[in-house]
Amino acid sequence: MKTLKWMRAFAVPVFLVASMGAARAETVRVAIGTQDTTINCATGGLMIRELHLLDKYLPHDGKYKDVQYDIQWKDFTSGAPLTNEMVAGRLDFGAMADFPGTLNAAAFKKAGKKSEFITVLSGSTEGSGNGIVVPVGSPVHSLADLKGKTISVPFASTSHAMLLRAIKAQGWDPETDVNIITQAPEVAGSALKAHKIDAHADFVPFADLFPYRGFAQKIYDGSQTHAPTFHGALVNVDYAKQYPEIVVAYLRATIEANRLMAQDPEKYSLLIEKVTGIEATVDYLYHGPLGLQTRDLTWKPEYRQAVASAIDTLKLLKKTDVELDANSIIDDHFIREAFKESGLDYAAALASYAKQPLVANDAQTGKPITRFYDVAQIWVEGESKVRSYAQPQEAFGALESLTKQGRQVRAVFAQDHGTGLKLLAGQAWYVRSANGQIAAFLLRTSADTYAKQVSGNVVDYASARADVAQALAAR
The missing domain is CATH 3.40.190.10 (Periplasmic binding protein-like II)
Incomplete structure (x- = not known):
């Protein structure tokens, strides 16, 4: 009776009184800044968020037994405002490229704090992507x-x-x-x-x-x-010291997102398109097999060098006067632990420079594709998988059939004959040899050089397709 009188006197809700006697569970914030439109950050942000992958790995034992998690996501179009939010203490993690990431570390140091790169998300040891x-x-x-x-x-x-x-x-x-x-x-x-x-x-x-x-x-x-570049994830070091298990959980979610993308790049390229508006074709150009960049989560020497180069160049541009050392702002022990807990071999991944492999049969002949510098692909609207062809002329022949059937095509891809670089076929130059073989090149100058070697002719995409159509009609 006395309790009820006390509640009425102070207008205290019954549910609040009931909770006052219970132990209060600690709430731990996990605040992550993403760059959704920078699509090679997808496995460290967009996919984790959209597929709720972080929930699977956050710890719930030991000191986290009674913890409630407050997972927060905030999207940015560039690294600078993301860094501002991290330095202000409103974000714990962030995803950005080597240059803005280095500025992030400089801004933290200027504020008497520290941030570190904890993983690479996607990159190119040669510099592709820029x-x-x-x-x-x-x-x-x-x-x-x-x-x-x-x-x-x-x-x-x-x-x-x-x-x-x-x-x-x-x-x-x-x-x-x-x-x-x-x-x-x-x-x-x-x-x-x-x-x-x-x-x-x-x-x-x-x-x-x-x-x-x-x-x-x-x-x-x-x-x-030939200058390495990458996008990666950073963490506020104070947060990482307090919650190292959460850092590993985030990285395990990244590893799973990476695995899912490798298994079904078409499906998740469509997801990126749905969220960002950036066409799935371009997303697949990066994330699909033989893509422009590799989703490499390991700290290869080239990526460490990219950070060192970023430090030097930013000083040259007078964008920072803070003294930084690349090795002091890269911490690989969290990603190594995440690999271990995920049952993966970090050392083997560190040693590998392979692109996402193409495991496919030629859509025309049915034979396994074993040579990849002349591969061409077609993504047909409404089809869940991209079709692969051993040679561009095969793909162009298939395009003629698809056109006659009234089928719509999302995109056609080709590989640069000289470098293996994945290309949008409509952007390439082609060398047509006397034997009817077609080779694709990004640069007109490269195509010119190759044409002289094989006594071929350099043509654009429309002409290359027309030549194939004419050859088919003459059969």
């Missing part, structure tokens, strides 16, 4: 044609570093031989459409997305710089 595009119809076919021209790029990004290296390789002075201006991808897209810039350098996925959308032509791939 690229340079020009407006459709431009007379520019290679980087060498850009002397004296205006090139835009997101400043202090990984693509900015790629551009500076590419210019240096030409023997040019970036201050006088070209006009470099800063533009975000969304601004550059409009500028390319209006032919207001001569070229644009950008990171994943824009150097391939703009060409796919039909208003740009890719003339340079970052792999030509």
